[in-house]
Amino acid sequence: MNGLIQLSYARSSLLTCVFILLICSLAAGYMAAFMLGEKRHRRILGAYTLLAVLGASVMLHVRWNLDQMMEQWMLVALVFFALAITILGARHIEQLINRFFSQPSSMSVQQSFELPSTGICFHEPNGQPLMSNNCMEQLCIKLTGEHLLDANELWETVRAVSRDRFIDANGDELYQVVLDEPTLADVESGGSTRAFAFTRRDFMMSGFPIFELKATDVSEQFALQRELETDNSRARDLNRRLAEYGSNVDAIIREREVLSARMAVHDEVGRNLIAAKRWLQANPAGAGTPIEAQAAQEAAQLQRDMTQSLRLMLASDDHAPSGTADNLQRLLDAAAAVGLSLEIEGEMPPIGSSARELLLAAMRECTTNAVRHANASVLRVRVDSLPDGYVARLDNNGTAPDGPVHEGGGLSSLRRLVEPMGGSMDLQWEPGFLLTLSVPNE
Amino acid sequence: MDANMPYNVMIVEDQALPRQLLEMLVKGNERYRLAYSLDSAFAADVYCTIHRIDLILMDVVTAGGANGLDAAARIKRACPRTKIIAITSMPEYSYIERARQAKVDSFWYKEDNSMDILEVMDRTMAGESIYPSSTPEIRLGNASSYELTERELEVLREMTTGATNAEIGEILNIAESTVKVHVKHLLEKTGFRSRTELAINARICGLVIADE
Structure with a gap:
């Protein structure tokens, strides 16, 4: 009996040692998790530690009379309990150990921080830098002329001097800053402009907000971008000249056609002259026979053709090149021809502007409608010039429509012209037909 | 009468x-x-x-x-x-x-x-409708106008306005790369050295006329 008790004491002291070891390693794990900021491991290991302490205190407070069934089972339960906590805790501690060794060493942190093409600075919301590298320090001196003491100030400077602003794939703002324009000597020596893209994001670390300010060297991309811009502007220039040429080419074609028409007339005159001359040579003495009479008739016809051709040629010389008249004048002429007078109040948009062409198209539609449907004699056009465009109201003195104006072919195609340009068109039929057109400046 | x-x-x-x-x-x-x-x-x-x-x-x-x-x-x-x-x-x-x-x-x-x-x-x-059976044949560089496909002519017409490939693609609802291929074919067929030369000549001969 005594021996058994001895045995049980030996067992329980072994178990005590196991528990003490267990508590120590769990507590160490807990501390490690705390240091590494691993919240989950910390919480779980803390709970295990407490459980181990509980188990140990249970063990120390029992007398261990193994003859009693209950205490025997309790001992077995405690052993299993210790085993279970050991296994479970070991998993967490192993994970923590792995975690610790995968953390960069202080040396590697320093190395990555000194990469010359990337500037980085962690700072507090008030701008106080927590950690920054040499590159960011250099950038700060270059941009603000001061050492990096206030990261917020640096950020504001970056935003102020940045050449371009982008939104990257993550939706963060990216500011591109060009450090110095290359001098000719730089370019010759192969150097180029240095450009950095700055971005800033904030995150929480151990419950505190932290800002991360990053500057990436984008000199190469910038050089390419600049090259592309130069190419594009050259292409734009070419396209502009082509468009200009396109507008002039009408005049060139017209001139060429007139020239070819004149040449044709000239040919005709020449042929007529030759024919007349031949006839005169063949009939030196004049007409007599019926055949000769017919020939004389033909000659006279030729003579008439020739005169007409000549007249035509001369007339075309007198004509100034057409196409100079304005469409407003054309519309006024047309309206006058159908007995409608146009009363324009206010200033029409300038000649050549798309606002003018749109307004003229509207006036033409209203002219035909006023004549066809309203039997009007006056079309009134009130034009208001606004800072960003024109508003025109068109009405007539004819009979009002019976009901809502059906937007037939003309009006609907007018709408199709106006709306893509950012203008709008509104139709009223009471008390009389009124079309309100607003067109923006180009 | x-x-x-x-x-x-x-x-x-x-x-x-x-x-x-x-x-x-x-x-x-x-x-x-x-x-x-x-x-x-x-x-x-x-x-x-x-x-x-x-x-x-x-x-x-x-x-x-x-x-x-x-x-x-x-x-x-x-x-x-x-x-x-x-x-x-x-x-x-x-x-x-x-x-x-x-x-x-x-x-x-x-x-x-x-x-x-x-x-x-x-x-x-008298009630008849008279249309020419075809457009007149026009020389554009080394090519006859009959040799050009309808799509190529459409691209050519937009080119005369000075539009870029991207803009042409947008107007005609085709990919920019497709436009490039058409332009390349046009240059090959006509033998012009640049797209500008091609566009100007196309405009002059009146084969394609873009609306103002």
Whole structure:
């Protein structure tokens, strides 16, 4: 009996040692998790530690009379309990150990921080830098002329001097800053402009907000971008000249056609002259026979053709090149021809502007409608010039429509012209037909 | 004889010489009477509102940036009984199709020697619709206009406005890379060295004409 008790004491002291070891390693794990900021491991290991302490205190407070069934089972339960906590805790501690060794060493942190093409600075919301590298320090001196003491100030400077602003794939703002324009000597020596893209994001670390300010060297991309811009502007220039040429080419074609028409007339005159001359040579003495009479008739016809051709040629010389008249004048002429007078109040948009062409198209539609449907004699056009465009109201003195104006072919195609340009068109039929057109400046 | 004779004719033509020739032709024929002679299609439809115009000789490219086919469509919508003959010296291939869509009655090329305009006028007034069977053949660099596909011509037309490949793709609803391929084919077929040269020559010969 005594021996058994001895045995049980030996067992329980072994178990005590196991528990003490267990508590120590769990507590160490807990501390490690705390240091590494691993919240989950910390919480779980803390709970295990407490459980181990509980188990140990249970063990120390029992007398261990193994003859009693209950205490025997309790001992077995405690052993299993210790085993279970050991296994479970070991998993967490192993994970923590792995975690610790995968953390960069202080040396590697320093190395990555000194990469010359990337500037980085962690700072507090008030701008106080927590950690920054040499590159960011250099950038700060270059941009603000001061050492990096206030990261917020640096950020504001970056935003102020940045050449371009982008939104990257993550939706963060990216500011591109060009450090110095290359001098000719730089370019010759192969150097180029240095450009950095700055971005800033904030995150929480151990419950505190932290800002991360990053500057990436984008000199190469910038050089390419600049090259592309130069190419594009050259292409734009070419396209502009082509468009200009396109507008002039009408005049060139017209001139060429007139020239070819004149040449044709000239040919005709020449042929007529030759024919007349031949006839005169063949009939030196004049007409007599019926055949000769017919020939004389033909000659006279030729003579008439020739005169007409000549007249035509001369007339075309007198004509100034057409196409100079304005469409407003054309519309006024047309309206006058159908007995409608146009009363324009206010200033029409300038000649050549798309606002003018749109307004003229509207006036033409209203002219035909006023004549066809309203039997009007006056079309009134009130034009208001606004800072960003024109508003025109068109009405007539004819009979009002019976009901809502059906937007037939003309009006609907007018709408199709106006709306893509950012203008709008509104139709009223009471008390009389009124079309309100607003067109923006180009 | 038709009770409406002589037919009232309107001439829309912006070049002085052809306009005078047409005027002379109409005045010199007892079947026709010259009602109006205009240099631009811009306000042509206004004249048709109250005046009876039986026939319009409508140039396609007219002064004031007005396209005769647009005006023809407006007139045909309001007065379907007015006969319209589209006349042009521009070989732009799409004009024929657009004229048909505008319900233009007949189409006549100024350089067409096979039939004179008076015959076209008479037959049109008699109810016929006369269209050329094809556009005139035009040389563009080393290529004949017949060798170019419809898509290539569409790309070419946008090129004459100075549009970039991306813009052309957007207008025609095709990928920019496809536009590039068309331009490459055009350059190969015509033998021009640059797209600018190609565009300018295409514009000059009138094979493609972009609306203003």
